Every structure is written in structure tokens, then in C-alpha cells.
Amino acid sequence: MTAHPAYTALERRFARVSALGDAIGILDWDSQTTMPAGAAAGRAEQLATLRVLSHETMTAPDMGELIDQAEREMQAADGDAEIRHWQQANLREMRRQWIHANAVPSDLVEASSRAISASEMAWRTARAENDFPALLPYLREVLTLQRRIAEAKADLLGTGLYDALLDQYEPEGRSAKIDLLFADLAEFLPGFIQSVLDHQAAQPPVIVPEGPFPVDTQRRMGEALMKAIGFDFTRGRLDVSLHPFCGGATGDVRLTTRYEEGDFTSALMGVLHETGHAMYELGRPAAWLTQPVGAARGMALHESQSLIVEMQACRSPHFLRYAAPLLREAFGGTGPAWTEENLYRLYTRVERGFIRVDADEATYPAHVILRYRLEKALIEGAMDLADLPDAWNEGMRDLLGIVPPDDRRGCLQDIHWPSGAWGYFPTYTMGAIAAAQLFDSCRTAVPKMEEGLARGDFGPLIGWLRANVHSLGSVDTTDGILARATGRGLDAEVYKRHLRRRYLRAEE
Known part of the structure; x- marks a missing residue:
């Protein structure tokens, strides 16, 4: 049996999230390069499904307790100091990502994914036709959902709304x-x-x-x-x-x-x-x-x-x-x-x-x-x-x-x-x-x-x-x-x- 069962379980889960992220990355690349326009609706469903699966993995009911247990394991662990340093940093990043994911309910993640897919397609047409009013309702929906996401994250991170979103791209950025x-x-x-x-x-x-x-x-x-x-x-x-x-x-x-x-x-x-x-x-x-x-x-x-x-x-x-x-x-x-x-x-x-x-x-x-x-x-x-x-x-x-x-x-x-x-x-x-x-x-x-x-x-x-x-x-x-x-x-x-x-x- 591994000396760090909680930490090992977390590594497996985050590896799964990484694989889902890779699939999302390839599908997103395809949607912006070679995907035919008529496939947009189906692609939106695919991306929404994968993002929900990733989100559900991150927000499993026992995830918070697993992170707590793994942190206790690390405190009591010995062995190679360099490996422990990386494992401890990994746990820090796991907790940060878990906070971001756990703050946002699955239905909001799905709604945001669908709104983004629709908004991206509307932007392509609106930009080509110089038509901001055509994009406005789609972009307003994205903004509304981003504010809701920011509100949920700000409470857990102890930040303002903007910093809660900034933290997604620049960890600890303020x-x-x-x-x-x-x-x-x-x-x-x-x-x-x-x-x-x-x-x-x-x-x-x-x-x-x-x-x-x-x-x-x-x-x-x-x-x-x-x-x-x-x-x-x-x-x-x-x-x-x-x-x-x-x-x-x-x-x-x-x-x-x-x-x-x-x-x-x-x-x-x-x-x-x-x-x-x-x-x-x-x-x-x-x-x-x-x-x-x-x-x-x-x-x-x-x-x-x-x-x-x-x-x-x-x-x-x-x-x-x-x-x-x-x-x-x-x-x-x-x-x-x-x-x-x-x-x-x-x-x-x-x-x-x-x-x-x-x-x-x-x-x-x-x-x-x-x-x-x-x-x-x-x-x-x-x-x-x-x-x-x-x-x-x-x-x-x-x-x-x-x-x-x-x-x-x-x-x-x-x-x-x-x-x-x-x-x-x-x-x-x-x-x-x-x-x-x-x-x-x-x-x-x-x-x-x-x-x-x-x-x-x-x-x-x-x-x-x-x-x-x-x-x-x-x-x-x-x-x-x-x-x-x-x-x-x-x-x-x-x-x-x-x-x-x-x-x-x-x-x-």
C-alpha cells in the first residue's frame, strides 16, 4: 500500500482532468481552424459535455477532504526533499484549482460553456460585418455569467470580482x-x-x-x-x-x-x-x-x-x-x-x-x-x-x-x-x-x-x-x-x- 493514499488518489484524479483538458484543447483548436460551420451546434454540445465531466471530477464530494488528508500526509512524510517540495507545491495548486472549480455549480459551468460557444460564432460574423449590435445579446449573456462566476469565486478567495477572474489566468495576481x-x-x-x-x-x-x-x-x-x-x-x-x-x-x-x-x-x-x-x-x-x-x-x-x-x-x-x-x-x-x-x-x-x-x-x-x-x-x-x-x-x-x-x-x-x-x-x-x-x-x-x-x-x-x-x-x-x-x-x-x-x- 502506498504511504500516501490520499495524495496518490488526487494525482490520479488530476491526471484524468488533464486528459479531459487535452481533448477540449484539440476540439477547440479544430473549431477555430478546420471545423465546418454547420458543425458548430454539435461541437458546442461536445465541449459542454467534456467541461462538465472535468468540473464534476474536480467537485466530487470527497475532493476537499482528500486534499486535507493529503496535506496531513505530506506534513508527516519523509524521503527525498526535492520530490516532497514538488508534491507540496502540487497540493497547493490542487487546492487552488479546487477552490476555483468548487465555487461554481455544474449548471453554471454548462450555461457558460454554451454561451461562450454561441458568442464565439456570433463574434466571427459580427466582426466580419462590423455589427456590434448583433454580438451584443450574446456577449451580454457571457458577461452576466462571468459576473456570477466571479461572485462565487470572490467569496472563497477573499477577493474582489475582477481579481477572482484574474486569478484564473495569473495565480495570486491582484x-x-x-x-x-x-x-x-x-x-x-x-x-x-x-x-x-x-x-x-x-x-x-x-x-x-x-x-x-x-x-x-x-x-x-x-x-x-x-x-x-x-x-x-x-x-x-x-x-x-x-x-x-x-x-x-x-x-x-x-x-x-x-x-x-x-x-x-x-x-x-x-x-x-x-x-x-x-x-x-x-x-x-x-x-x-x-x-x-x-x-x-x-x-x-x-x-x-x-x-x-x-x-x-x-x-x-x-x-x-x-x-x-x-x-x-x-x-x-x-x-x-x-x-x-x-x-x-x-x-x-x-x-x-x-x-x-x-x-x-x-x-x-x-x-x-x-x-x-x-x-x-x-x-x-x-x-x-x-x-x-x-x-x-x-x-x-x-x-x-x-x-x-x-x-x-x-x-x-x-x-x-x-x-x-x-x-x-x-x-x-x-x-x-x-x-x-x-x-x-x-x-x-x-x-x-x-x-x-x-x-x-x-x-x-x-x-x-x-x-x-x-x-x-x-x-x-x-x-x-x-x-x-x-x-x-x-x-x-x-x-x-x-x-x-x-x-x-x-x-x-
Whole structure:
């Protein structure tokens, strides 16, 4: 008989939840890539059923007592200190996940799943047709159910409504800290962006390479760079979707991007971004893949990994030394538009734009701050959903000095809210801050890392990330993992220094 029967029973249950999550991940990927539109109703039933099964496993009547027993077992246990450390962290994450699941009754989980499926399909049509009123009733139902979920979780977590939802994506994340970080950035960004625009205006104009750029060529180029980074195509694939994402299942990571024949840069950087996510998923601790402690530690760290690859590494002058010749060969490029310097300036060009996923590194945080403020106000009841288009446009005017000409390029552009991802948006910029810290520390710890990028060798960078982030799973908090790797928790100073260096060529 095992010395830890309660803990062993919990491991089996959470492995089952993990398998159900993998099935949901593949079905969801299919619904956004290859599923025929007429299958939507059936797919909604399938996903709802799997989510209810997962929820019922998590909320079994004896689950709370099992966790209590397992914690007592761990207190009395001896043996390998490192294994016990991981088991104790696993129990901590089990309890956190159980609290989230147990707070929400099965009928609310099912209702939310159905509302999300309907809302996602309505969003696809409403976005294409620039028709926010058509989405409004579906999105209102999702928001209503998200508030009910937040209310149930806030009681058990001892948080406000917004923080109860944030905790799903960023464990132990709290809006009070985000408010401070974002207030700092909101003070910094307007003047910085204007300085960058002035700096750019004093330089020779960037030359935009002329297309068309065939989609097949773009795809092959993206796959070649994925291989250079270290992506294993026997454990994942690249496809097309309306909104780029990284999903799938454990050991079967599905990436998507979207292509435009007139611009190869957007799809290529989208591929690199999602590859960063994928490398995190493929680098999680092998011994704990089916357990909560083996999961990625929240979306701030997850986003840091995509931004390290896309922004920190692949928009650097070092990487362009390697990539420029490949791009010239792939697209038959000749002349000054295809020089390393011009391509670097193209990839670091700053513009005030409407679309978040196309935004540059300097303006992107403003897009996130806007969404954070709006979703927090909607969850807390400080604004009505019908007022979202006007509030969005006003926020864009205040933060970026531009107003979207239509809702398709305004409040309809993201799938997050229709898909039920409320409390997710701030993790994008939290991830950017973490990425700057991690890349800076890797540069110090591995002095020749950037020389490797210039040869297309990502081994030193990915190896350091595997040791300091990927392989740690959720054994520690986000701040704890960052402190181990960088000497500090989440802190915007290194991020701001990086922006000044890159966009103003400033040395500090």
C-alpha cells in the first residue's frame, strides 16, 4: 500500500482532468481552424459535455477532504526533499484549482460553456460585418455569467470580482499591483511614444518591401524559423485561424497564424510569437505533465516566453543578421529594402494603430491598458456593455490619440471577451515586463547568447529559459520564478530601459 493514499488518489484524479483538458484543447483548436460551420451546434454540445465531466471530477464530494488528508500526509512524510517540495507545491495548486472549480455549480459551468460557444460564432460574423449590435445579446449573456462566476469565486478567495477572474489566468495576481505597474507605464508611454515618433521622423524613411508575398512562401519561411528556434514538428503543427493562438494538448501543440499576401511581417512575427508559447509548453517538467504543478505558471510568464522569442530576440539586430539573407532568398528580395538595417527598422517601426495584434512594442501596452480598464469596469458594473463602443473609442483617443473608424477595428477585434476570457488582458503587458527582465538576465548569464542569435542558434537562449522557467512549471509563484532568474519580482524598470535602448538608441 502506498504511504500516501490520499495524495496518490488526487494525482490520479488530476491526471484524468488533464486528459479531459487535452481533448477540449484539440476540439477547440479544430473549431477555430478546420471545423465546418454547420458543425458548430454539435461541437458546442461536445465541449459542454467534456467541461462538465472535468468540473464534476474536480467537485466530487470527497475532493476537499482528500486534499486535507493529503496535506496531513505530506506534513508527516519523509524521503527525498526535492520530490516532497514538488508534491507540496502540487497540493497547493490542487487546492487552488479546487477552490476555483468548487465555487461554481455544474449548471453554471454548462450555461457558460454554451454561451461562450454561441458568442464565439456570433463574434466571427459580427466582426466580419462590423455589427456590434448583433454580438451584443450574446456577449451580454457571457458577461452576466462571468459576473456570477466571479461572485462565487470572490467569496472563497477573499477577493474582489475582477481579481477572482484574474486569478484564473495569473495565480495570486491582484489588480492593486497591476494598477501600480500600469499607472507607471501610463505616465511613461505618451511622452516616450512621441519621442520615438520624433526620432523616427528625423531618420531616412523606412523602405517597405514590395509584394506580393505568396502565402506558401510565408508558411515555409515561418516553419523554417520555428525549426531554428527548436520547435519539434513531431509534437505540433502550424495552421491558419482568424485570430493567432497556441493551443492543442500535452505533447501536441497547435499553433496558428493568419496571412496577408501584401505583408509578410505580420504573419511571420505571429508565428514567432506563438512559437515562444509552444516552446514553454514543450519544455514543461516531464515528470509532472499531468499534474497542476507541471503546468505553466500563469499567463504573465507564458506571455513572457512568446515575447522573448518575438520581441526580445527576433526583432533584435543580432537576429536580423541571420534572418535577412533568408528573407531575401525566400522572397527574391533585392535592393535597399532588404538590407539588415532597413529590415531592423521595419520590424521596430512605431506607429499609432487600431489593431492590438498588429501593434508595435512601444504602443502595445496602451492597447492592453485600455482593455484592462474596460473589462474591469464591466465586471464591476461601473459601465454598461452597450456603452462599450463609445468607451473604447474614447479610451483609444486618450491613450493613443486615434479613434477607430468602425467597431471592426475597435471593440470587435479581439475574441477574448466572447470566448469568456475576462481578466486575461493585463497578463500581456505583465508578460512584456517579465520578458525584458528575463532576456536581460540571460544576456548577463550567457554572454554569447546574442552572438548565437546572429547565427540562428537559439540553443543558449532556449536552454537558459528551460532551466530557469520552463522546467519549473508551477513549483513557485510568478514573482518567485522571476526572483530566482532575475533577482527581482515583476518590475517595469528593465522594460522601460529596454524600450529606450531599442527605440531611441539610448544607452543607460
